Amino acid sequence: xxxxxxxxxxxxxxxxxxxxxxxxxxxxxxxxxxxxxxxxxxxxxxxxxxxxxxxxxxxxxxxxxxxxxxxxxxxxxxxxxxxxxxxxxxxxxxxxxxxxxxxxxxxxxxxxxxxxxxxxxxxxxxxxxxxxxxxxxxxxxxxxxxxxxxxxxxxxxxxxxxxxxxxxxxxxxxxxxxxxxxxxxxxxxxxxxxxxxxxxxxxxxxxxxxxxxxxxxxxxxxxxxxxxxxxxxxxxxxxxxxxxxxxxxxxxxxxxxxxxxxxxxxxxxxxxxx
Amino acid sequence: xxxxxxxxxxxxxxxxxxxxxxxxxxxxxxxxxxxxxxxxxxxxxxxxxxxxxxxxxxxxxxxxxxxxxxxxxxxxxxxxxxxxxxxxxxxxxxxxxxxxxxxxxxxxxxxxxxxxxxxxxxxxxxxxxxxxxxxxxxxxxxxxxxxxxxxxxxxxxxxxxxxxxxxxxxxxxxxxxxxxxxxxxxxxxxxxx
Numbered sequence: 001x002x003x004x005x006x007x008x009x010x011x012x013x014x015x016x017x018x019x020x021x022x023x024x025x026x027x028x029x030x031x032x033x034x035x036x037x038x039x040x041x042x043x044x045x046x047x048x049x050x051x052x053x054x055x056x057x058x059x060x061x062x063x064x065x066x067x068x069x070x071x072x073x074x075x076x077x078x079x080x081x082x083x084x085x086x087x088x089x090x091x092x093x094x095x096x097x098x099x100x101x102x103x104x105x106x107x108x109x110x111x112x113x114x115x116x117x118x119x120x121x122x123x124x125x126x127x128x129x130x131x132x133x134x135x136x137x138x139x140x141x142x143x144x145x146x147x148x149x150x151x152x153x154x155x156x157x158x159x160x161x162x163x164x165x166x167x168x169x170x171x172x173x174x175x176x177x178x179x180x181x182x183x184x185x186x187x188x189x190x191x192x193x194x195x196x197x198x199x200x201x202x203x204x205x206x207x208x209x210x211x212x213x214x215x216x217x218x219x220x221x222x223x224x225x226x227x228x229x230x231x232x233x234x235x236x237x238x239x240x241x242x243x244x245x246x247x248x249x250x251x252x253x254x255x256x257x258x259x260x261x262x263x264x265x266x267x268x269x270x271x272x273x274x
Numbered sequence: 275x276x277x278x279x280x281x282x283x284x285x286x287x288x289x290x291x292x293x294x295x296x297x298x299x300x301x302x303x304x305x306x307x308x309x310x311x312x313x314x315x316x317x318x319x320x321x322x323x324x325x326x327x328x329x330x331x332x333x334x335x336x337x338x339x340x341x342x343x344x345x346x347x348x349x350x351x352x353x354x355x356x357x358x359x360x361x362x363x364x365x366x367x368x369x370x371x372x373x374x375x376x377x378x379x380x381x382x383x384x385x386x387x388x389x390x391x392x393x394x395x396x397x398x399x400x401x402x403x404x405x406x407x408x409x410x411x412x413x414x415x416x417x418x419x420x421x422x423x424x425x426x427x428x429x430x431x432x433x434x435x436x437x438x439x440x441x442x443x444x445x446x447x448x449x450x451x452x453x454x455x456x457x458x459x460x461x462x463x464x465x466x467x
Binding site: 024 | 335345348351352355362366367369370371
């Protein structure tokens with residue numbers, strides 16, 4: 001057998017490969033673009049979830065933007081820890097730490113809230129919301145379809161057995177994906193250290209609110225009177241806490257007749273015996 | 275086709291034997307990247323550039339390596355090697371020399387590596403026994419034909435956005451039907467030369 005028959009193709013193909021390989025490696029050094037090394041460094045520090053919480057399509061885009069002069073604390077997933085690292089890379093020193101914000105579903109209705117009609121369709125909040133705003137009698141109530149659960153990349157929000165979505169406060173990174181996914185707009189961003197929340201958004205007044213949902217705010221203003229810090233007010237028939245003023249004294253939660261004001265970890269048991 | 279004039283080649287490649295609509299090459303990017311006219315045009319321009327380069331390089335590889343050593347059976351492997359390296363090279367150079375164009379083309383440049391229209395034009399050049407000038411003209415004309423088809427298609431798809439399309443046809447089904455109708459339209463050029 002003619003050895004050339006074997007050698008020619010192998011050699012010529014290898015030669016071409018070698019030539020092009022050399023050309024490419026030459027080009028990559030010759031035409032190397034001077035990219036700011038900080039972009040790569042910041043990229044390494046960022047969580048890499050590409051969740052878009054910062055307002056950019058991905059972590060790399062945000063890293064580029066930071067080098068271009070964007071604020072260093074936009075990454076909601078990484079929070080203050082990442083912001084501090086990014087600030088160090090940017091030579092800005094330690095930052096005044098920003099309060100970590102997490103999502104909270106402002107509803108505790110679910111099965112406590114009666115249905116105005118029976119909805120038979122896609123088990124999705126968006127779909128259910130198209131039909132007269134969903135089957136719940138309360139038009140501000142959680143539909144329990146789990147749109148937020150599917151939107152969450154961090155396994156931090158789940159629809160519980162009461163058919164209400166609940167945020168896992170430890171896992172929540174504050175990326176706001178669920179806030180955007182909720183067709184009812186009942187997921188709010190709240191400061192993580194906050195312990196007392198009014199878990200109701202309904203803006204209706206009077207007795208039929210109570211008939212619709214046993215956990216609804218009826219705008220009785222007892223919390224407003226109980227608060228010594230001017231931190232809770234009934235606005236549009238629903239109590240709203242000013243988180244800047246709130247001291248987590250829980251007085252409002254104690255007087256709330258419908259128990260729509262919730263305390264993280266439950267209201268401490270008052271020792272009346274002593 | 276050996277002695278075809280430049281004009282004949284151009285008309286043939288753009289209209290009569292349009293790469294997408296008559297030869298059905300490069301369909302993936304034709305369907306995939308035609309939601310917006312802007313991006314479609316970007317891909318088309320990148321394609322013109324790469325196909326012209328590929329036409330030249332493939333011609334030299336054909337004459338001075340494949341035919342010289344009698345190893346024509348390695349054609350496809352060789353061409354793929356050439357096209358892939360070429361695209362990489364163009365990408366690196368563009369990034370340095372014309373960053374604005376690089377930004378505009380974005381992801382399309384690497385995508386073209388796997389565009390079968392590029393390999394197709396190189397192989398067709400050989401099939402038709404084109405000389406260097408004919409090869410280059412044919413490559414560029416084929417790419418222009420590709421651009422024409424994808425831009426027309428993108429225009430139609432942008433219009434369709436606002437149309438009331440039956441639920442089962444939304445998205446790709448209606449796009450495929452449109453593509454077939456567009457292909458029919460180009461069938462009208464058949465027999466011109």
